[in-house]
Amino acid sequence: xxxxxxxxxxxxxxxxxxxxxxxxxxxxxxxxxxxxxxxxxxxxxxxxxxxxxxxxxxxxxxxxxxxxxxxxxxxxxxxxxxxxxxxxxxxxxxxxxxxxxxxxxxxxxxxxxxxxxxxxxxxxxxxxxxxxxxxxxxxxxxxxxxxxxxxxxxxxxxxxxxxxxxxxxxxxxxxxxxxxxxxxxxxxxxxxxxxxxxxxxxxxxxxxxxxxxxxxxxxxxxxxxxxxxxxxxxxxxxxxxxxxxxxxxxxxxxxxxxxxxxxxxxxxxxxxxxxxxxxxxxxxxxxxxxxxxxxxxxxxxxxxxxxxxxxxxxxxxxxxxxxxxxxxxxxxxxxxxxxxxxxxxxxxxxxxxxxxxxxxxxxxxxxxxxxxxxxxxxxxxxxxxxxxxxxxxxxxxxxxxxxxxxxxxxxxxxxxxxxxxxxxxxxxxxxxxxxx
Numbered sequence: 001x002x003x004x005x006x007x008x009x010x011x012x013x014x015x016x017x018x019x020x021x022x023x024x025x026x027x028x029x030x031x032x033x034x035x036x037x038x039x040x041x042x043x044x045x046x047x048x049x050x051x052x053x054x055x056x057x058x059x060x061x062x063x064x065x066x067x068x069x070x071x072x073x074x075x076x077x078x079x080x081x082x083x084x085x086x087x088x089x090x091x092x093x094x095x096x097x098x099x100x101x102x103x104x105x106x107x108x109x110x111x112x113x114x115x116x117x118x119x120x121x122x123x124x125x126x127x128x129x130x131x132x133x134x135x136x137x138x139x140x141x142x143x144x145x146x147x148x149x150x151x152x153x154x155x156x157x158x159x160x161x162x163x164x165x166x167x168x169x170x171x172x173x174x175x176x177x178x179x180x181x182x183x184x185x186x187x188x189x190x191x192x193x194x195x196x197x198x199x200x201x202x203x204x205x206x207x208x209x210x211x212x213x214x215x216x217x218x219x220x221x222x223x224x225x226x227x228x229x230x231x232x233x234x235x236x237x238x239x240x241x242x243x244x245x246x247x248x249x250x251x252x253x254x255x256x257x258x259x260x261x262x263x264x265x266x267x268x269x270x271x272x273x274x275x276x277x278x279x280x281x282x283x284x285x286x287x288x289x290x291x292x293x294x295x296x297x298x299x300x301x302x303x304x305x306x307x308x309x310x311x312x313x314x315x316x317x318x319x320x321x322x323x324x325x326x327x328x329x330x331x332x333x334x335x336x337x338x339x340x341x342x343x344x345x346x347x348x349x350x351x352x353x354x355x356x357x358x359x360x361x362x363x364x365x366x367x368x369x370x371x372x373x374x375x376x377x378x379x380x381x382x383x384x385x386x387x388x389x390x391x392x393x394x395x396x397x398x399x400x401x402x403x404x405x406x407x408x409x410x411x412x413x414x415x416x417x418x419x420x421x422x423x424x425x426x427x428x429x430x431x432x433x434x435x436x
Contacts, residue, residue: 050340113167286408
């Protein structure tokens with residue numbers, strides 16, 4: 001066993017030595033350009049895929065965290081009563097897996113703002129102290145104007161895009177012109193005015209443009225009526241949702257429980273499809289690079305047929321000769337994947353600076369061409385504000401995905417070299433040596 005291991009190690013050593021010698025010769029010969037382009041293609045493929053996936057993870061994590069902390073929570077509970085169940089809230093809050101329990105009412109509304117501006121919105125009635133009770137809610141909901149103050153009756157907090165559409169700011173009023181709710185709630189009314197006390201912003205644009213918050217007392221008066229109260233339950237670990245639902249279902253069989261997985265299934269499915277399609281498109285880079293490596297390796301095999309014949313005559317078997325070119329392909333993949341990995345990580349952690357540079361470059365490029373074509377319009381050129389929005393969303397580097405991308409970059413070179421060297425001895429050894 002020990003001798004077999006020594007023989008294997010010795011075989012690998014001379015295979016690696018010959019592969020490195022071939023690589024040194026190729027750097028000075030006709031294959032130098034194709035070898036460099038192969039490594040460069042893998043480098044840019046790995047770098048691009050790491051950056052795109054990291055930015056995509058950052059966008060998605062912002063969406064998901066805002067959705068879970070502000071909108072759906074980890075478990076949503078529908079009760080059979082219109083009154084807040086103090087016993088239920090206290091018992092669930094005492095569970096080890098639970099971080100917060102928030103009762104709420106919900107209704108669809110048509111809000112009317114200044115100048116007759118109207119838009120649809122979702123009105124959610126929550127406890128006035130929700131920011132103190134629910135740390136996740138307070139962390140994701142950023143107040144950009146005014147304050148989250150619902151202590152007074154008929155006060156409301158709007159999403160910043162919703163406030164912009166209505167043309168209102170803190171200190172002004174909006175009217176809940178049309179309102180859904182129980183049968184005793186008046187559908188249309190011009191007397192349901194609420195004072196705007198704050199404007200918030202989060203990482204999910206849909207919430208910014210359609211959510212508004214009032215207090216539980218205000219919600220009960222305006223639209224709750226006999227509507228059953230609902231609860232949002234937050235967990236330390238979202239993966240324990242099934243466990244908590246199972247425990248609560250036995251204690252409260254009349255209540256309806258829904259997990260964040262099923263409540264947001266379509267949204268999460270769309271995000272997953274979007275990410276998979278994006279990765280598939282970028283993986284095509286590796287297909288093109290693999291074809292380039294295959295062609296260059298085929299040419300190298302043809303150019304090295306004399307050396308292959310000599311190695312075979314000296315005792316090298318086909319498997320060893322295959323291994324020489326496979327190792328050569330692996331070295332090409334590593335030479336491209338490692339710099340791509342480092343560049344991808346560097347750009348990923350400096351995305352704010354990258355977007356700032358892109359904003360400046362885009363602005364100066366537009367200004368340059370505008371000065372050439374239509375100088376009188378140069379004063380209208382401005383930097384694209386979306387770059388600054390993107391810069392505020394940090395890239396999220398997932399180690400498992402980065403490792404998979406790097407391995408795939410090396411693997412593409414390995415597969416290409418294996419296919420290129422399958423028929424490595426098309427000429428007989430005697431024929432090659434006789435010609436020489």
